[in-house]
Each structure stands twice: as C-alpha cells, then as structure tokens.
Amino acid sequence: MSGEREWMETELEPSGTASLKREFIGRFEGLILSGQLAIGQRLPPEREIARQLGVSRPVVHEGLLELAVRGLVTIRPRHGAIVSDYRTQGSVTMLASLLAYQQGELDPSLVAGLIDMRLLFETETTRSAVKNRTDEQLVQLNLLIEREKAAPGDNVAEVTALDFQFHHLVAVASGNPVYAMLVKSFEPAYTNLSSRFFAVPGMARGVFEGHETLVRLIEQRDAEGAVIVMKSLLEQGADVLLGLQHAANAGRRTNGTD
Numbered sequence: 001m002s003g004e005r006e007w008m009e010t011e012l013e014p015s016g017t018a019s020l021k022r023e024f025i026g027r028f029e030g031l032i033l034s035g036q037l038a039i040g041q042r043l044p045p046e047r048e049i050a051r052q053l054g055v056s057r058p059v060v061h062e063g064l065l066e067l068a069v070r071g072l073v074t075i076r077p078r079h080g081a082i083v084s085d086y087r088t089q090g091s092v093t094m095l096a097s098l099l100a101y102q103q104g105e106l107d108p109s110l111v112a113g114l115i116d117m118r119l120l121f122e123t124e125t126t127r128s129a130v131k132n133r134t135d136e137q138l139v140q141l142n143l144l145i146e147r148e149k150a151a152p153g154d155n156v157a158e159v160t161a162l163d164f165q166f167h168h169l170v171a172v173a174s175g176n177p178v179y180a181m182l183v184k185s186f187e188p189a190y191t192n193l194s195s196r197f198f199a200v201p202g203m204a205r206g207v208f209e210g211h212e213t214l215v216r217l218i219e220q221r222d223a224e225g226a227v228i229v230m231k232s233l234l235e236q237g238a239d240v241l242l243g244l245q246h247a248a249n250a251g252r253r254t255n256g257t258d
Contacts, residue, residue, distance in 0.1 A: 020055050024063035032072050032083055033110060043073070043081040108245055114189060115238040119231065121182070122167065125174045126214070126230040130223040132175030141169055141215045148211060153204040160195045163204075166211050170230075173218070197240050207233060 031037040043049065046064065050057045064081050067073045071089040073081045087109075133141075148162050164187060171183040183190075198204050210233045217226040 020059045021063050021066070024053070024055065024059055025066050028063070028067055029070075029072065032067075032086070035108070037083050039083055039085045041083045042079075043083070045080055108242075111193065111241065111245060114186075114193070115234070115241070118186075119234050119238075121179075122170070122234060123227050123231055125171045125176075125179050125183070126218075126226050127223050128174035128176060128179070129170050130218050130221055130226050133173040133218055137169070137173040138215075138219055141166075141173070141218065144169060145208075145212050145215055148208040151204070151208075153202070156195055156198050159198045159204040160191050163194055163198070163207060163211075164191055170214075170218075193241055194237065196244055197237050200240060200244075203240070207236075 028037070037043075043064075044052075046057050046060045050060045053060070064073060064075060068075050068081070068084075071084055071086050074084045074089070075081050129137075144162065144166055148166070151158050151162055153159065167190075168180065168183050168187075171180045174180070198207075210229055214226055214229045214233075217229060
C-alpha cells in the first residue's frame with residue numbers, strides 16, 4: 001500500500017477547480033500505470049480521498065468518473081472505485097494516457113508491451129522507408145546524423161531528442177503518414193523511457209553509430225540489412241531498460257517500499 005501512502009501525503013495544489021481535477025486525474029493515472037495502485041485494489045471512499053488530498057468531494061467524484069471512462073477504474077454503486085484491469089478494460093482513451101505518460105516508472109508489463117510493439121512496428125517502418133524514401137528525406141537523415149555526431153554524449157536531454165527525431169524521420173520516410181503520426185504520438189512515453197537508457201554512460205555513441213549504419217542501408221535500398229540493424233538497436237534498448245527496471249524494483253523491495 002506504499003502507493004496509497006504516497007498520494008495521501010501530498011495535497012493537490014493547482015489553482016482552480018478544473019486544474020485540481022486535471023491534477024487528480026494525472027496523479028491517479030501515474031499511480032495506476034506505475035503499478036503503485038494494483039489491479040483490483042479498492043480505493044478509499046470519495047470523502048476520505050477528498051479529505052486526504054485537501055480538495056472537494058466533487059473534484060474527486062468527477063476525476064474518478066473520467067478515470068472510469070479511460071478504463072483505469074471501475075465504479076461500483078455502494079462499493080466505491082476499484083482499479084480496473086486495463087489489459088481487458090482499457091479503451092483508446094486509456095492507450096492515449098499510456099502514450100502521454102512521461103513521469104516516473106511504468107508498470108513492468110506496460111514497459112514490456114511498449115517495447116514489443118515498437119519491435120513489430122518500427123521494423124516495418126524501416127522496411128517501408130527503404131522502399132519509399134525520397135532523396136530529400138535521405139538528405140534530412142544525413143543532416144540528422146551529423147547533428148548526432150556533434151552532440152555531447154552526456155547531454156541526456158539533447159541525445160534523447162535527437163534519437164526520437166531519428167525514429168520519427170524514418171517513419172516519415174516510410175511514406176505512410178499514419179506510421180509517422182503513431183510514432184509522434186509515442187513521443188512522451190518514448191522519451192520517458194529512452195532518457196533512462198541514455199543516462200547510462202556510453203550508450204549514445206553506440207546508438208548513433210547504429211543510426212549512421214542504418215541510413216547507409218536505407219540509401220542502398222537494403223531492406224533486410226536495415227531491418228536487422230533497427231531490430232538490434234531496439235533489442236539493445238529493451239535489454240538495458242528492462243535491466244534498469246529490474247534493478248529499481250529489487251532496490252525498492254530491499255528498502256521495503258513496495
């Protein structure tokens with residue numbers, strides 16, 4: 001119940017009822033998506049939540065209704081709100097919440113799901129980019145490679161932004177505008193995870209060298225080679241991220257915070 005203690009210890013403070021509602025929704029989204037509030041866990045009564053967070057009961061009620069629409073909680077008359085199994089109850093709105101998530105840790109199963117989806121999706125965007133890229137897009141990719149070479153590897157924010165731009169530009173080069181929009185929609189969750197990867201010393205240089213190899217293969221219209229390189233880059237990121245999350249979870253258990 002450490003997640004419950006955490007949100008009870010800090011009151012909501014934005015100005016205005018609408019802002020309080022957004023803050024309430026954001027906090028509970030984070031607690032659920034991070035796994036701090038477990039699937040099936042019953043939330044305290046609305047009156048108690050309102051008292052602990054220092055807000056009115058209508059703010060809590062309206063916030064819980066919105067969370068229910070997103071598939072994050074189920075409201076049962078006379079039984080209160082229960083954290084939903086978003087794997088079976090989650091809606092498109094829930095997916096949008098996941099893609100927009102950029103704070104703290106995600107539940108390990110969600111991290112693994114995002115990684116698996118990227119492996120399937122971005123190998124296809126790469127294959128399509130080899131086939132459909134234009135000369136102008138190839139120039140843009142090469143210019144981005146030069147920016148990556150000049151970037152300081154220890155500037156995590158800059159490296160993370162450049163990495164996302166590369167993946168987005170590959171999706172644009174695929175010729176499928178829906179692919180590009182989907183990658184763009186991943187930006188908050190993507191950069192939340194990749195910034196942790198690039199915080200590990202030495203990671204940026206190896207990734208950027210992989211990007212340069214990938215661009216050469218796209219230029220040569222070598223679809224199979226390009227897919228192999230993209231898959232290798234994504235799998236390396238997956239291994240590091242899952243290792244970091246495993247270590248973080250082990251640390252929390254050791255410290256008694258889970």
